[in-house]
Amino acid sequence: DAKTTQPTSMDCAEGRAANLPCNHSTISGNEYVYWYRQIHSQGPQYIIHGLKNNETNEMASLIITEDRKSSTLILPHATLRDTAVYYCIAWGGNFGNEKLTFGTGTRLTIIP
Amino acid sequence: KAGVTQTPRYLIKTRGQQVTLSCSPISGHRSVSWYQQTPGQGLQFLFEYFSETQRNKGNFPGRFSGRQFSNSRSEMNVSTLELGDSALYLCASSPGQGRGTDTQYFGPGTRLTVL
Numbered sequence: 264d265a266k267t268t269q270p271t272s273m274d275c276a277e278g279r280a281a282n283l284p285c286n287h288s289t290i291s292g293n294e295y296v297y298w299y300r301q302i303h304s305q306g307p308q309y310i311i312h313g314l315k316n317n318e319t320n321e322m323a324s325l326i327i328t329e330d331r332k333s334s335t336l337i338l339p340h341a342t343l344r345d346t347a348v349y350y351c352i353a354w355g356g357n358f359g360n361e362k363l364t365f366g367t368g369t370r371l372t373i374i375p
Numbered sequence: 376k377a378g379v380t381q382t383p384r385y386l387i388k389t390r391g392q393q394v395t396l397s398c399s400p401i402s403g404h405r406s407v408s409w410y411q412q413t414p415g416q417g418l419q420f421l422f423e424y425f426s427e428t429q430r431n432k433g434n435f436p437g438r439f440s441g442r443q444f445s446n447s448r449s450e451m452n453v454s455t456l457e458l459g460d461s462a463l464y465l466c467a468s469s470p471g472q473g474r475g476t477d478t479q480y481f482g483p484g485t486r487l488t489v490l
Contacts, residue, residue, distance in 0.1 A: 297478070307465070308481070350418075361425075361471065
């Protein structure tokens with residue numbers, strides 16, 4: 264699975280959009296971009312994933328560049344409960360390969 | 376649909392003891408993966424089970440083992456506990472079909488403290 268690079272930490276004002284970048288320049292054609300977040304000492308929570316098209320769900324939007332070398336997770340109206348560590352993962356999803364490789368993630372702090 | 380459940384949520388053991396952690400996957404999911412999370416090493420993959428067979432294994436010593444039952448519930452066991460085994464142990468389940476939409480969903484974790 265491709266290595267991902269994320270900023271160590273970010274701040275965002277409450278009510279504003281939080282934009283979290285992720286670099287995955289070595290991603291291969293069959294690897295999906297997954298985002299999870301982890302609130303202190305809880306299990307990681309799935310947010311969203313995509314292959315090449317932009318995706319949106321009730322939690323967030325995922326924008327993947329055309330060359331697929333980077334992506335941005337957008338939380339449209341950040342609340343204090345969005346304070347967490349956000350992990351970007353490139354995963355091939357091949358049969359028999361369920362291993363997710365977590366990096367250090369981005370610690371997002373929402374400022375009141 | 377109920378999420379992934381893990382029991383117990385908290386556990387305190389002493390060095391040399393053994394421990395068994397349990398995970399019940401989301402209904403219909405056949406793959407169960409286990410991860411260890413520590414402040415120093417982050418989230419690390421332990422192993423994955425699918426249809427009662429271990430399919431993948433991470434780089435952990437043989438003291439860490441697991442199994443999966445016919446109802447997809449899984450247990451992991453750690454024998455001869457060491458202080459460094461203190462961690463949050465996470466279980467994740469997925470359908471296990473290996474497609475890109477095969478999202479893994481995590482349980483709340485078991486916090487193990489070894490004294």
